[in-house]
Amino acid sequence: MSVVDILLKLLSFRSITPEDDGAFDWIEAYLDEFEAIYYNEAGVKNLFLTKEFGKGAHLCFAGHIDVVPPGEGWESNPFVPMIDEGYIYGRGAQDMKSGVAAFLAALKESSNFQGRLSVLLTSDEEGDALHGTKVMLEHLKSINLLPEYCVVAEPTCEEHFGDAFKVGRRGSINGVITVHGVQGHAAYPEKSKNPIHMIAPILAEIAGVELDSGDAFFAPSRLVITDIRSGFEVTNVTPDVLKLMFNVRNSTKTSGEAIEAFIKDHFAGVDYDLRLMQSAEPFVTRESILVDYLAKSIEEITALKPKSSTAGGTSDARFVAAYGIDVVEFGVKNDRIHSKNERVGIDEVEALYEVFLKVIEAFKIKD
């Protein structure tokens, strides 16, 4: 079965979060020489497939089989893959059934590996991700099967296949500031405390500001204001309260405490409350043989020198990194994820499979 055939099969499962629609049964049967370990929670199925070939490194490939709903307006059925002019169309073609197909095919080909090879799959990545990769890793820790190296096959390429992979991700911190004033008549501003006027000069100091200078791996962390609301949609009453919401995609240089101190500095003399929620921690795999092997394999297959990036939103790699596991992300181009008529180049899927084969091979040679 070719990597393209595997992808076509995976695309035919209607695996909208948290359903796998039978995909896991099919994958388990496909990698029948691997031991299957399920860890299910709250209606979410998670599958770990593992095989020990001998003593050596434990290398795991990870991903999600769930997809976001297709939405309206497709030119083909999103769950009946269509091939047209070198592309395969279907929901999940880029995000990320092509990645899953590529590592399944590569693992099927890999005999006489010296260490252990594994697959970690969830059907809860596109949702709140609370019962997916995270709980499977907890389970793997409890049975002493955590991998040392992990490749997450999310789509990472930008303009061309092979131009970028990820060695980390920024974190995400959401903030809500509530400013308290005193309501009044617009004609008597001296008798009220208008929270809109209070924050007007502060806004200029905080909106879009860089909270650190970034480094070789991360862009600077910026404070991005996402919403400001106050008032009664009238012109003769000034409000007593204002709510301001913001988000910071933070590097490892800016913590929640640093943001709290920054706000305190700029809101001196203002009556306010701040609520901060860290929805993801930043992480980075700075130096690892996995990074070297992946970069070298990409270069050999594509003749491109890939850049290592930490851009974009969050992914399940953050849960893997939390265990001190060296983790990288590499997959196909990312230009139609979550949109209609999602598609992937057949040449990309085939090249991704070749890259994963080479990465596995590199571990073998090392041992």
Ligand SMILES: [Zn+2]
């Ligand atoms: Zn994804």
